[in-house]
Amino acid sequence: MKVQQIYTGCLAQGAYYIESDGEVAIIDPLREVNPYLDKTKKDKAKIKYIFETHFHADFVSGHLTLAKETGAPIIYGPQANPDFESITAKDGQEFPLGNSTIVALHTPGHTLESTTYLLRDKTGKDIAIFSGDTLFLGDVGRPDLAQKGKDMTQEDLAGMLFDSLRNKIMPLSDDITVYPAHGAGSACGKNMMKETVDTLGNQKKMNYALREDMTREEFIEEVTNGLLPPPKYFPLNVKMNKSGYDDIETVLDRGMKALTPEAYEVLANEADALILDVRHQDEFVKGHIPQSIFIGLDGGFAPWVGALIGDTSQPLLIIAPEGREEEAITRLSRVGFDNTLGYLKGGFDAWKKIGKEYDIISGVNAETLKTLIRDNTTSVFDVRKEGEYISEHILGAQNTPLDFLNDHLTQFPEKEHFYIHCAGGYRSVIAASILKKRGIHNLVDIKGGFKAIKEIGIKLTDYICPTTIK
Numbered sequence: 229m230k231v232q233q234i235y236t237g238c239l240a241q242g243a244y245y246i247e248s249d250g251e252v253a254i255i256d257p258l259r260e261v262n263p264y265l266d267k268t269k270k271d272k273a274k275i276k277y278i279f280e281t282h283f284h285a286d287f288v289s290g291h292l293t294l295a296k297e298t299g300a301p302i303i304y305g306p307q308a309n310p311d312f313e314s315i316t317a318k319d320g321q322e323f324p325l326g327n328s329t330i331v332a333l334h335t336p337g338h339t340l341e342s343t344t345y346l347l348r349d350k351t352g353k354d355i356a357i358f359s360g361d362t363l364f365l366g367d368v369g370r371p372d373l374a375q376k377g378k379d380m381t382q383e384d385l386a387g388m389l390f391d392s393l394r395n396k397i398m399p400l401s402d403d404i405t406v407y408p409a410h411g412a413g414s415a416c417g418k419n420m421m422k423e424t425v426d427t428l429g430n431q432k433k434m435n436y437a438l439r440e441d442m443t444r445e446e447f448i449e450e451v452t453n454g455l456l457p458p459p460k461y462f463p464l465n466v467k468m469n470k471s472g473y474d475d476i477e478t479v480l481d482r483g484m485k486a487l488t489p490e491a492y493e494v495l496a497n498e499a500d501a502l503i504l505d506v507r508h509q510d511e512f513v514k515g516h517i518p519q520s521i522f523i524g525l526d527g528g529f530a531p532w533v534g535a536l537i538g539d540t541s542q543p544l545l546i547i548a549p550e551g552r553e554e555e556a557i558t559r560l561s562r563v564g565f566d567n568t569l570g571y572l573k574g575g576f577d578a579w580k581k582i583g584k585e586y587d588i589i590s591g592v593n594a595e596t597l598k599t600l601i602r603d604n605t606t607s608v609f610d611v612r613k614e615g616e617y618i619s620e621h622i623l624g625a626q627n628t629p630l631d632f633l634n635d636h637l638t639q640f641p642e643k644e645h646f647y648i649h650c651a652g653g654y655r656s657v658i659a660a661s662i663l664k665k666r667g668i669h670n671l672v673d674i675k676g677g678f679k680a681i682k683e684i685g686i687k688l689t690d691y692i693c694p695t696t697i698k
Contacts, residue, residue: 229328229349230271231356233407234263235424238530239287239562240413242424244358246347248326253277254300255345255358256409257290259562260476261297264290275300277323279330281360281409282342283308283469285373285462286416286531288564293475305334305343311471317343328355333396335362337389338369338416344397356405357428362389363397364408366421368437372455373416373462382455386448398438402429415459415531456631459531460538465564468540476561483546483557483568489579492545492572501543501569504533506556507576508549509657513589513673517579520547522661525556527654530563535631536662540564546571547579589660591673594680597647601686607646609639611659612678616651622681623689630655633662640668649674649681 232245236258244255245267252275254264268275275298278291282305291302292312302314303323309316317323317332327350335344338361345358361369371385406428412420419436432438436450487495496503503520505512506529512522523532525548534540546568548556553571560568572578580586592600600606601622608625610617617627628636630650640646640663648663648671650656656673663671674681682688 229326229355231347231405231407232267233424234258235411236562237413238528238559240411240420241287242407242409242411244407246325246328246330247271247273248328250274251276251326253279253323253325253330254294255279256281256284256360257294259288259290259293260558261290261294264294265297274298276325277330278302279345279358280304280308280469281344281358281362282339283310283466284409285458285466286410286414286534287562288465288468288473290476291469292472296475303332305332305341307336308341310469333357335359335389335392335396337371337385337387337392338362339373340385340388342369342392344392346400354401354404356407357397357400358407358409359397360409361416362392363406363431363435363437364410364417364420365406365423365426365431366435367417367419368393368435368451369416370418370455370458371451373458373466382452383448386451387444389451390444390447393438397428398432398440400428402427402432404428406431413528413531415456415462415535418454418456459535459631461534461540461563464540465534468564473564474566476558479561479566479568480554480557482566483560483570484554485570486573487545487570488573489582489584492570492579493584495569496545499543499569501545502537503545503547504537504556505547505576505661506549506552507547509654511576512657512661513591515576515580515586515588516661517547517576518585518587519665520661521665522657524654524657525549525552525559529556530559532630532658533560533565534563536633536658537565541567544568547576550575587664589657589664589673590671591675592647593675594684594686597674597681598684598686600647607641607644608674609646609648610678611648611650611655616678618690620682620688620690621678623687628659630659633659634666637663637666637668641670643670645670645672647672647674649677652677652679 229248246253319334329348331346333344372382611630
């Protein structure tokens with residue numbers, strides 16, 4: 229028996245390949261399915277099942293394409309009811325795989341259909357669980373993504389999750405391996421560990437949600453406390469996973485159209501397409517097409533696209549480093565952005581070479597900022613997450629997190645220059661491109677971000693929790 233985790237870092241997502249005596253089960257596959265097919269060829273094996281732990285919100289699964297390619301059935305847990313042919317497993321139902329067995333354990337709470345899959349070896353010994361978003365390492369799945377009408381609250385779902393963990397997972401042996409669907413960086417939880425595999429016994433020690441002395445009420449309060457609003461693309465991905473989508477090859481055929489600068493400009497106007505520049509931020513600040521949005525491939529690309537663009541039907545035109553166009557379109561499709569219409573042939577250099585208008589982003593180094601702050605002549609905006617800001621920030625800086633930048637547009641000065649930064653420079657350039665598209669051009673990027681700010685010795689402050697003296 230072989231278990232392989234196929235982890236995609238930019239999505240913080242784990243898919244699983246389980247092979248036993250020539251038969252294979254795939255759990256939560258990514259949209260591009262060739263890696264799984266290649267593995268079966270190498271192993272001289274055949275895919276027998278495609279298991280889905282739930283309807284994923286943060287990525288589009290490859291279940292439909294994989295089923296079409298292999299003829300293997302798609303299996304969900306109770307209450308799934310997708311709009312395509314599938315098997316609805318009963319709680320406790322067993323699925324033989326070679327000389328092993330996979331058992332469906334219905335574990336609602338993150339969503340109503342959420343199911344954990346328990347792997348047993350040929351002797352009947354429990355080996356591992358594939359816990360989806362029910363149990364992460366260090367955390368559990370957020371209970372606010374699948375509310376069933378007005379009579380189903382996040383507190384109701386959190387209570388279900390409490391029962392699922394206590395009744396289905398915690399009674400299992402401490403030595404079994406936990407394989408979750410996500411790791412640190414995913415928006416599906418709030419406190420995940422950087423590790424992607426652990427034992428259940430260690431999770432019982434480390435994971436706040438598995439404390440034995442925790443009451444149901446304490447669990448509900450802790451799990452629901454501090455939840456940020458989910459990204460806007462989440463429900464759109466759920467719909468695609470439940471109702472269907474185009475094959476990845478269709479998406480690539482549509483998107484891999486090389487366009488001259490003239491054709492690119494015409495199509496951008498006719499299709500009301502968003503120009504998405506995925507080069508490195510250092511290239512974007514030196515020159516870019518006016519009104520384009522920067523979200524670089526060499527960062528948390530797909531989740532930021534989902535969070536900031538939101539509407540998966542938005543027509544997109546790509547500017548990419550040469551040779552990485554297909555990578556960009558593939559990664560967009562992973563989060564449901566299928567409407568890429570083409571890319572700029574020759575990249576930004578082709579645009580600039582024929583004399584087309586372009587824009588830049590002004591920037592200063594941290595040493596210059598230190599002088600400006602000392603002279604009390606500047607406003608600083610920190611686009612890091614609230615938790616990063618609370619931990620430590622420039623004295624007097626305002627926090628305008630990139631995730632919710634549009635909610636803070638009125639805070640930016642209308643005329644005088646202001647300065648923006650993130651941790652290292654990636655997010656601040658995204659923010660700068662969005663602000664410029666919104667007509668706010670009086671911004672200056674701080675090169676090197678907070679890392680450079682700390683190194684240069686600019687005065688910082690950390691959050692001090694207010695106390696009441698009685």
